[in-house]
Amino acid sequence: MNPDSLSWDYPAPFTQRSIVLPEDIDGLEHTNNTVYVKWCEQVAWAHSVSLGLDLDTYRSLDRAMAITHSEYHYLQASRAGDEVVAGTWIVSWDNKLTMQRRFQVTRISDGACLLRAGMRFACIEISSGKPRRLPKEFVTGYGPAVLNLNENALVS
Secondary structure (H helix, E strand, O other): OOHHHOOOOOOOOEEEEEEOOHHHEOOOOOEOHHHHHHHHHHHHHHHHHHOOOOHHHHHHHOEEEEEEEEEEEEOOOOOOOOEEEEEEEEEEEOOOOEEEEEEEEEEOOOOOEEEEEEEEEEEEEOOOOOEOOOOHHHHHHHHHHEOOOOOOOOOO
C-alpha cells in the first residue's frame, strides 16, 4: 500500500517510514510502546528540519520547542518486519508561545492505524529553560505548516 493512499486523520502529513526491528519487540512479542514514542519524536524532528528549524538553528537562537504534555493511544500491535509510516501535523499554535502536534502511525501492508498521539510544546530559552516568545524564525518556519484546526482536545 502506498503511504499517500493511507487513511490519514488530517490532510498532507509529513511522513517517515520505519521497519519494526527484532530489538523493537518486547516480552509480549509486539513492538514496545517506547518505540512508538521514538517514531513520533523522529518524525517531528524530521518535519522541523524540513522547515529549516534544526538543532543548530535552535542553539543559535537559544530557543527550542519543548514538550509540555503528550498522550499516546495504542490501537493495534505491530510485529518484527512490519513496515510502518509515522505521520505528523502541526494542528494549532498561538503564534506567541505554544503549538500542538498530532501523530498517526500506520502499518503499510493493511493500512491499520496503530497509534494516534498528540504533543503540546512551549517555546523555551535553551540557556535558562524559561518560556519565551517564538522568535521570528520559528514563526516563518513553522507558521506555514500549521493546519489551524483550533482544537482543544490533545488526542481524539
